[in-house]
Amino acid sequence: MQVHRYEKIWLAIGGAVLALFIVLLAVNAFAMGMHPPSDMQMIDPQKVDQTPPFDKPGLKQIGEKEYDAFMTAYAFSYAPAVIEVPVGSKVNFHVTSKDVVHGFEIPGTNINFMVEPGFVNSASQVFDQPGEYLILCNEYCGAGHHLMATKIIVK
Numbered sequence: 001m002q003v004h005r006y007e008k009i010w011l012a013i014g015g016a017v018l019a020l021f022i023v024l025l026a027v028n029a030f031a032m033g034m035h036p037p038s039d040m041q042m043i044d045p046q047k048v049d050q051t052p053p054f055d056k057p058g059l060k061q062i063g064e065k066e067y068d069a070f071m072t073a074y075a076f077s078y079a080p081a082v083i084e085v086p087v088g089s090k091v092n093f094h095v096t097s098k099d100v101v102h103g104f105e106i107p108g109t110n111i112n113f114m115v116e117p118g119f120v121n122s123a124s125q126v127f128d129q130p131g132e133y134l135i136l137c138n139e140y141c142g143a144g145h146h147l148m149a150t151k152i153i154v155k
C-alpha cells in the first residue's frame, strides 16, 4: 500500500497529539490528583425536617470568623429567613431542597449553584463588605418562583 508523504506527516501529528493528551490526562489524574467531585453528600428529601443539622436550619460558628450556614430550600422560600454575620466572615453554605430543584445565587459573589432534592450542595464565601446580600432562586420551581429569595446581612 502506498501512503502519500503528507498523509504520513499528518498521521504522525495526529498520533502525537493523541499521545500528548493521554499523557496529560495521566499526569493530571495520577501525579496531580485531579478527579471528579467525590464528596457528594446525600440526604433523604422526605426527611429533611428530621435530619440534623437541617432539622434546625441556621448558622453555626465554627471559627473566629467562620460559620457554617445550614439552609433548606422549598417552594417558595428558604430557611432560615435571614442570616446575620460580622464583616469579614467566611460562610460555608450547605443547602438542600425539601421538594423540587431550586437555585441558590448571591448576586455579586461567586455563589451560584443548584439545590437538588436528595443532595446537600456546598459553597463558601468571604463577606468583606458590609451590606445586605440577596439570596435568590434562579431555577424555575413553580408559581411562586419569582418570590423565592432571602438575604444575608453583613455588618
Ligand code: CUA
Pocket: 074, 075, 076, 101, 102, 103, 137, 138, 139, 140, 141, 142, 144, 145, 146, 148
Ligand atoms: Cu425556587 Cu425558583
